[in-house]
Structures are given as C-alpha cells and as structure tokens.
Amino acid sequence: MIEAIAFYLLAITAVFAGGAVVLSRSPVHSVLWLILAFFASAGLFVLLGAEFLAMLLVVVYVGAVAVLFLFVVMMLDVDFVKLREGFTRYLPLAAIVAAILLAEMIIVSLAVASGGAAAGGQIVPATADASNVETIGRVLYTDYVYIFQAAGIVLLIAMIGAIVLTLRHKPHVRRQNPGDQINRDRRTAVEIKSAETGRGVSPEELL
Amino acid sequence: MTVSEVPFSIDLSQALPLAASEITLAVGALVLLVVGAFWGEKSAGPLSWIGALLLVVAAGVAGTAPLGVAFNGAFVADPLAVYAKVAIYLFAALAVVLGAGWTRRQGIAKFEYPILIILASVGMAMMVSAGDLISLYVGVELQSLALYVLAAYHRDDAKASEAGLKYFVLGALSSGLLLYGASLVYGFTGSMRFEDIAVVASGDAGAGLIFGLVFLMCGLAFKVSAAPFHMWTPDVYEGAPTPVVALFATAPKMAAMVLFARTLSEGFGGALGDWSQILVIISVISFAVGAFGGLAQRDVQRLLAYSSIANIGYALLGIAAGTAEGLQAMLMFMTFYMIDTIGLFACLLALSRGGRPIRRIEDFAGLKQDRPVTAIAITILALSVLGMPPFAGFWGKYFVFGAAIDAGLWGVAAIGLVASVVAAFYYLRIIKLMWFDAPPEGVVATDRAPKEAQWTAWAAAAFSFPLVIIGLTWLEPLTRIAASGFGAG
Numbered sequence: 110m111i112e113a114i115a116f117y118l119l120a121i122t123a124v125f126a127g128g129a130v131v132l133s134r135s136p137v138h139s140v141l142w143l144i145l146a147f148f149a150s151a152g153l154f155v156l157l158g159a160e161f162l163a164m165l166l167v168v169v170y171v172g173a174v175a176v177l178f179l180f181v182v183m184m185l186d187v188d189f190v191k192l193r194e195g196f197t198r199y200l201p202l203a204a205i206v207a208a209i210l211l212a213e214m215i216i217v218s219l220a221v222a223s224g225g226a227a228a229g230g231q232i233v234p235a236t237a238d239a240s241n242v243e244t245i246g247r248v249l250y251t252d253y254v255y256i257f258q259a260a261g262i263v264l265l266i267a268m269i270g271a272i273v274l275t276l277r278h279k280p281h282v283r284r285q286n287p288g289d290q291i292n293r294d295r296r297t298a299v300e301i302k303s304a305e306t307g308r309g310v311s312p313e314e315l316l
Numbered sequence: 317m318t319v320s321e322v323p324f325s326i327d328l329s330q331a332l333p334l335a336a337s338e339i340t341l342a343v344g345a346l347v348l349l350v351v352g353a354f355w356g357e358k359s360a361g362p363l364s365w366i367g368a369l370l371l372v373v374a375a376g377v378a379g380t381a382p383l384g385v386a387f388n389g390a391f392v393a394d395p396l397a398v399y400a401k402v403a404i405y406l407f408a409a410l411a412v413v414l415g416a417g418w419t420r421r422q423g424i425a426k427f428e429y430p431i432l433i434i435l436a437s438v439g440m441a442m443m444v445s446a447g448d449l450i451s452l453y454v455g456v457e458l459q460s461l462a463l464y465v466l467a468a469y470h471r472d473d474a475k476a477s478e479a480g481l482k483y484f485v486l487g488a489l490s491s492g493l494l495l496y497g498a499s500l501v502y503g504f505t506g507s508m509r510f511e512d513i514a515v516v517a518s519g520d521a522g523a524g525l526i527f528g529l530v531f532l533m534c535g536l537a538f539k540v541s542a543a544p545f546h547m548w549t550p551d552v553y554e555g556a557p558t559p560v561v562a563l564f565a566t567a568p569k570m571a572a573m574v575l576f577a578r579t580l581s582e583g584f585g586g587a588l589g590d591w592s593q594i595l596v597i598i599s600v601i602s603f604a605v606g607a608f609g610g611l612a613q614r615d616v617q618r619l620l621a622y623s624s625i626a627n628i629g630y631a632l633l634g635i636a637a638g639t640a641e642g643l644q645a646m647l648m649f650m651t652f653y654m655i656d657t658i659g660l661f662a663c664l665l666a667l668s669r670g671g672r673p674i675r676r677i678e679d680f681a682g683l684k685q686d687r688p689v690t691a692i693a694i695t696i697l698a699l700s701v702l703g704m705p706p707f708a709g710f711w712g713k714y715f716v717f718g719a720a721i722d723a724g725l726w727g728v729a730a731i732g733l734v735a736s737v738v739a740a741f742y743y744l745r746i747i748k749l750m751w752f753d754a755p756p757e758g759v760v761a762t763d764r765a766p767k768e769a770q771w772t773a774w775a776a777a778a779f780s781f782p783l784v785i786i787g788l789t790w791l792e793p794l795t796r797i798a799a800s801g802f803g804a805g
Contacts, residue, residue, distance in 0.1 A: 213527070220523035221504075255335075255387035259442060259454045262342060263461060266435050269349070270465035273428045274480075 116156055123149035136182045144175045161241035331386035334393040337378035337401060338441050344370040345434040352427030360425040364416035367430030371409035371437060375402045378441070385447060389509045392447040392578075399647065399798035400444040400574040407567040407654055408437040410772060414665055415559035417766045422557075424470055432469075433563065436462035440571035444578070448508040449498045452575060456494065456539060459568055460487050466563070467556040479555025486538070486548045494535025500528025501583075510583035518586025526590050532579065533594055539572040542598050542632060543605035546625045550609075553621035558673065561617055562661035565624050566654040573628075573650055577635045577643050581802050588638045595636035596728050602629030603735035610742045614676055616664060619742060620657070623701060626739055627653050630732060634716045637723035644799035645719040648791060649712035652700070652784070656709055659697045659776025663690055665769035670760045680746055682755030686762050690770070691750045693777035698743040700780040703736050708784040 126146035130139045147170045154163035239247070249257060304310045332339065348367060352359050378401040383393050412430045419425040439458030446452040464487060468480020502508055504524040505516040517525060538545040553561050580591050606626020613619040631653070634646030667674040667683075667690065674680065684691045700707035705714075713736065720729045779787060 217523050217527045252388040253390075253450075255331075255390050256450050256454055258342075259438075259451070259458060262435060262438060263454065263458050266432070266458065266461045266465070269428055269432065269435075270461065273426060273432070273465055274468055274471050 112156065116153070119149045119152040119156070122146075123153065137179065140175055140178045140182060143178070144171050147171050147175065159241060161245060330384075331391070333382055334384050334386045335391060335445075336381045337374040337405070338438050338445075340374045340377050341370065341405075341434050341438050341441070344374075345431050345438070348427070348431050348434070352431065355427075357426060360427045360429070361416065361420065363427045364412055364430045367434055368409040368412040368416075371405045371412065371434065374437070375405035375409070378402055378405065387451075389447045389511070390451040391442075391445050393445060395798045395800070396574060396578065396643075396647075396802065397441075397445045399794060400570055401441050403570055403651060403654065404440045404444070404567040405437055407570070407658060408433050408440075408563065410658055411559055411563035411567070413768050414562055414662060414772060415557070417768050418557065418559045418665055419469075421766070422470070424472075426469075429466075429469065432462045432466050436466070436563075437567070440567055443571045443575040446575060446578065447510055447582075449502060449510075449513075450508055452579065453491075453495060453498060455575070456535075456572075457491065459571065460491070460539070463560075463564065463568060466560045467552055469560060470557050473555075475555035476557060477555075479552045483548055483552045483556075490535045490538030490545065492535075493531050493538070497528045497531025497533070497535060500524060501532060504528060510579065513583045514585050517584045526587065529584055529587065529591060530594065533576075533591065533598075536572060536576050536579070537598055540569055540576065540628050540632070541621075541625055542628045543602040543625055544598075546602070546605060549625060550613075550618045550621040553617045553624075554615055558617065558661060558665055561620075562658055562665075565620065565657045565661065569624070569628065569631075570650050570654060573631050573635070573646060576632075577646060577802070580635060581638070581643070592636050592638050595632050596725060599629040599633045599636060599728055600731055602626060602632065603732055607735040607738040610739060613742070614678075616675055616677060616680075616746075619677070620660060623739065623742075624657070626735060627701070629735070630713060630716050633720050633725065633728060633732060636728075637719040637725060639719060639723055640796075640799045640802050641722060642716075642719040643802045644795045645712075645715035647795040647798055649716050651791060651795075652708040652712040652780075655776050655779050656697050656700045659693065659773050659780065660701070662769045662772035662776065663694050663697070666690055666765035666773055668763045671763065674762075677746060677749065678756070680749045681753040682759075683750040683762075685755065687765075690765065690773065693773045694750065695747050696777040696780050697773075698747055702740045702743040704740075706781065706785070708780040708787075711784065711788060 123146050126142045126149060129142040130146060133139050133142060147166055151163040151166040154160070154166060302310065302314065344367075348363050348370075352363055378398055381393060381398070383395070383398070385392050412433050415429055415433070416425070419429055436459050439455050439460075439462065442451055442455030442458060446455050464480055464484040467483045468477050470476040501513060504522060505513045507513060507516075534545065538548075541549040552564065556564065580595075584591055602625050606622050606624075606629060609625070610619050610622035613622060627649075631646050631649050634642045634644075634649060636642070637645070664673065664675075667687065669679070680694075683694075696707065700709040703709045703713045713732075717729045717732065720726075720732075
C-alpha cells in the first residue's frame with residue numbers, strides 16, 4: 110500500500126517536473142525543475158531495489174550535470190525570448206505530431222495490457238545476498254568488459270574532439286619553461302664588461 | 317540462480333584473438349596520440365602515413381583472425397563481419413591518405429585527423445560485429461562521435477562548423493530514437509542479445525516489440541541517411557571537408573548497412589514480414605528523394621549526397637528481400653558503390669582551378685581540354701554509379717534487383733529502375749558538360765593534381781571498368797560466403 114502511494118507520488122512528480130522543464134519561461138527554472146525530475150526518478154529507482162543507481166543519479170546528474178547546466182545557462186548570453194519566437198508558429202504541427210505519438214503509445218500500452226508482455230520476464234531480480242554495488246561490480250569488468258572499454262574510447266574521442274575543435278595556439282604567449290630556467294648557467298646568464306675606472310658605463314654599452 | 321553463483325564467463329585468452337583487429341587499431345591510435353602530443357603539429361604528415369599503414373595492417377589481421385563469438389555474445393566474428401571489416405579498414409586508410417594531402421594543402425594539417433579516423437574505424441568494426449543491443453549502441457556512438465568531429469574539422473570554415481553542428485544535433489536525436497527502441501525491445505524480450513530476441517520475435521511478436529523495432533530502424537535509417545531520415549545529408553556533404561565526405565559516403569555506410577542487416581535478420585528473423593515492409597517503404601522514398609532531389613543541385617558534393625540517398629535505397633532493397641541472396645547482393649552493391657564513390661571524391665580532390673576546388677557543376681564544362689584522363693575517369697565512374705552495363709554499378713544493381721524479384725518485390729524493383737533512369741539525368745549532364753561544352757570565357761587552367769588523389773581516382777575508374785569483370789569472379793564467392801547462414805523466414 111505504502112509502496113503504491115510512494116510510486117504514484119514519485120511518478121506524478123517526475124512527469125509534472127518533466128513537463129515544467131519544457132514549459133517554464135526562464136531557463137534557470139527549467140534546470141531547477143530538471144533537478145526535481147532527477148530526484149523523483151531516483152526515488153523510483155529506490156522503489157525498484159536499485160539503490161546504487163539512485164545514488165548515482167543524484168550524485169552524477171544532480172550534483173554534476175544539472176549544476177553544469179546552471180552554469181552554462183547563467184554564463185551564456187543567449188536571448189531565450191528570441192529562441193521561443195517560433196513557438197506558436199510551429200505549435201499546431203507539433204501538437205499534431207505529439208497527439209499521434211501519444212495515441213500510438215496508448216494503443217501499444219493497451220495492446221500490451223490486454224495481451225500481456227511477450228515472453229520476457231527473465232530479468233534477473235535483485236537478490237538479497239549481494240548488494241547492488243557488488244552485483245554491478247561483478248559483471249562490469251567481466252561480462253561487460255568489452256562494452257566498458259569501448260565506452261572508455263567514446264569518452265577519449267570526446268576529449269580529442271574538444272581539443273581539435275577549440276584549442277588554439279596563440280603565437281605571442283610567453284610560456285614559462287622550467288627546464289630552460291634551471292639549465293641556465295653563469296656563462297649564458299652573465300656577461301662581464303670591463304669598465305674604465307672613473308668613467309662609469311653608459312646604457313648603450315650594456316646592450 | 318543467485319548472482320554469486322553466476323560463473324565468470326569471460327575467457328580473455330579466447331576472446332582477445334577474435335577482436336585482434338580492433339585491439340590493434342585502438343592501441344595503435346593511443347600510441348599515435350602520444351607521439352603526436354609530444355611532437356606537435358609537425359608530426360601530422362608522418363603520422364597520417366603510419367595511421368594508413370596501421371589500418372591496412374588491421375585489415376590483414378581482420379582477414380586472418382579466428383571466427384567465433386566472444387564477450388558474452390556481445391562480439392560476433394563471422395564471415396560477414398570479416399568481409400565488412402576488411403572493406404571498412406581499407407576505405408578508411410584511403411580516406412586518411414586523401415585527407416593527409418588535402419589538409420596539408422589547406423594548411424590545417426593536424427595529427428588528430430588520422431587518429432579520429434582510426435577510432436571511428438574501431439566503432440565501425442564494433443557495429444559490424446555487434447551481437448547485442450549494447451554493443452550496437454556503443455559501436456554506433458563511437459563511430460558517430462568521431463565523425464561529428466571530423467565533419468567540423470575545418471573549424472575556421474563557417475560551412476564546416478554548420479555541418480558538424482547539424483550532424484551532431486540530428487545524430488543525437490537519432491541516437492535517442494535508437495535507444496528508445498532498444499529499451500522497448502529489451503523490455504518486451506527481457507534480453508539484449510540478438511539470439512534471445514530472435515526467440516521471442518519468432519513467436520507472436522506483439523505490438524510492443526514491433527513498436528521498439530520501428531524506433532530501432534528509424535535510428536539506424538538515420539545513420540545510413542535513408543529518406544525520410546536524410547535531412548542532414550546534403551548539408552553535411554556540402555559543408556564538411558571533401559576527404560571527410562569521401563569517408564562518410566563509404567565506410568560508415570557499409571558498417572551501418574551490415575549492422576542493419578545483422579540486427580534485422582539475427583534479432584528479428586521471425587518478424588520478416590514486419591520489417592520487410594518498412595524497408596520497402598524507406599527504399600521507395602529514398603529512390604524518389606535521391607533521384608528527384610538531385611536534379612536541382614548545383615553543388616557537386618550536394619549532388620553526390622542525393623546520389624548516396626538513392627543508392628542506399630537499393631542497398632536496403634537487398635536487405636528487404638530477407639534472403640541470403642539479398643544480403644549477398646547488398647554486400648556486392650555496397651562494395652561497388654564504395655569504390656565508385658571514393659573514385660568520384662578523389663576526382664573532386666584532384667581538380668582545382670587557381671587553387672580553388674571545383675565545386676559547381678558548371679565548372680566541369682570543357683574539362684576534356686586540359687584534363688582528359690581525369691575526365692575519362694569521371695565519365696567511367698558516373699556511368700558506373702548510374703548503373704550502365706558493363707560498369708561495376710550495373711552488376712551491383714543487377715544482383716539487388718535479382719534478389720528483390722526472387723523475394724517477390726516486383727513493384728519496388730520496377731520503381732527502382734524508374735528512379736535510376738531519372739537519376740541518370742544528372743550524371744549524364746556532368747558527362748555532357750565535360751565532353752561537349754566549351755569552357756566558359758576567361759577561365760583559368762586547372763592546377764597540377766595531387767598524386768594520391770589522382771591515383772585513387774584512376775584506380776577506382778580502372779576497377780569500375782574493365783577490372784570489375786575479373787573482380788566479380790572473386791567477389792561473388794566471397795560475398796556468398798559472407799552472406800551464408802543469414803536470411804530470415
């Protein structure tokens with residue numbers, strides 16, 4: 110009973126927050142609604158018995174991604190009112206497409222509800238004898254090592270791409286080179302000039 | 317079975333030799349990256365040649381690696397994967413060589429160029445070897461992400477940046493569709509692996525699974541630029557650097573088509589009737605968009621984009637047949653199409669007037685006067701792409717139509733023939749301009765052609781005719797072996 114209440118509460122919150130992300134006028138509000146949507150989804154994960162994923166969702170998405178979004182939204186000088194100009198113009202078409210998609214999904218859900226989901230159901234349930242973390246750790250570096258490594262290469266490409274597209278070597282930057290500084294010795298650093306007694310030296314002679 | 321009883325099913329000593337070519341490339345790319353980072357921009361030239369060599373070596377490794385299934389079913393090394401990998405690596409190597417010269421002449425040579433192509437090739441190899449939905453998705457992302465960067469490689473060029481951004485945003489959208497479909501398929505079958513999905517799909521598939529399949533196919537159709545998911549193609553082909561487009565039009569298309577074929581016939585073999593009709597519709601729309609859309613184009617690279625949309629329609633028709641013959645026809649068609657396309661792009665790279673590349677169709681007027689051999693090469697390649705017998709492209713279409721008609725797809729084959737006739741117009745227009753029109757007044761002579769582009773163009777033209785006659789005798793058995801064991805229904 111309490112589980113059902115928790116589920117519906119979280120699910121409604123998630124859907125409502127998701128709608129608010131799209132509909133709210135200020136992008137900062139959108140990000141805040143997004144954070145609420147993440148929290149509600151994390152709650153749903155807890156209900157499913159996937160507490161590790163729930164923690165990840167909060168730590169990674171709320172803690173890092175959403176905060177990054179906030180930074181970007183606040184730092185970029187984008188005129189969001191201008192971005193929304195075409196909204197009403199495209200609204201009829203968008204509404205038709207959305208209505209068709211919604212109808213399709215309802216029909217599919219009804220078909221599934223009446224016929225029952227196909228032969229699935231071999232999904233391994235969470236077990237009591239091993240924690241989430243242990244279960245994930247057990248397969249991540251064994252069964253899924255191939256995918257894990259490939260995902261690493263995907264991230265590497267993202268890094269290379271960011272460097273290729275944005276790094277510019279400025280020609281007149283004076284860089285500090287510690288090696289050169291340390292390797293200086295007396296012969297290259299100091300030049301001895303003899304000055305005649307009583308006359309001193311003029312600045313031109315020093316160059 | 318509780319989790320702690322699940323055996324550690326991984327056996328790396330058996331699995332790693334199967335993926336030897338991917339490992340060669342991934343490790344090689346890391347080494348090149350470190351060398352490049354230490355040597356700086358001046359290493360771009362040598363690293364390109366080493367990168368191309370690495371890809372050729374990987375092709376050899378892929379051709380001799382053992383066959384089997386590894387990594388818990390996520391990686392499949394079968395004749396189909398081997399055939400596709402050898403082709404992909406060789407064409408990627410050509411793109412590296414063509415791009416090395418081009419970037420040097422444009423003054424934007426960077427050592428990351430070959431590395432990104434090598435990493436994209438790893439992604440393409442993952443795609444053709446994908447045995448489950450996760451490796452499918454990770455392979456697609458690995459390949460796409462590297463290609464997004466390559467599209468925007470010429471970052472000071474507004475059109476290239478636009479091409480990269482458009483490709484990235486629309487690619488992300490299609491990845492979303494693909495993932496949504498994959499999640500539905502997983503939800504309704506309870507498994508990521510194609511063979512488990514096939515068990516469920518061969519019974520009463522149910523609306524949910526078909527719904528997921530449709531989304532999956534939409535995502536994949538975007539990656540092969542089949543209409544109506546082709547919107548990005550003309551803009552990206554127009555804006556991206558020419559050698560990068562030469563890559564886009566060849567290796568990734570082959571990878572995505574093989575992935576398409578494997579997903580549908582291994583994962584959804586039992587639902588042949590369902591996906592075959594979708595493919596037929598996509599094919600027909602692609603024929604129409606490719607043939608009629610190309611008529612109005614003035615930019616050669618945009619024209620080739622529409623040409624590739626139409627040609628993908630023919631390749632999809634081979635898969636739609638749902639038989640081993642259909643798959644074999646698709647492989648042969650794609651092989652010939654890749655050779656013709658890389659030849660045409662090499663011709664574009666070889667042609668420039670006063671340092672400016674020839675991009676508009678009118679610029680081809682009177683080309684026979686100062687570049688007769690290149691004009692002959694373009695003529696052969698254009699005739700081949702439009703499917704004139706006895707050029708290579710004809711044989712590709714011949715096999716595809718044969719397989720389609722055997723599978724009872726008469727109507728679509730007829731529409732395809734009509735579309736070829738319409739599309740013939742824009743290839744023939746270029747040929748007419750080159751041979752029968754006088755060059756416009758006051759036009760400067762063409763520059764000396766870069767050697768690598770010229771040789772690639774001549775080799776491709778020589779293959780399209782007459783070498784294709786010899787090539788057919790060994791491509792036919794090779795593709796038959798690659799396609800054997802496939803075919804649903």
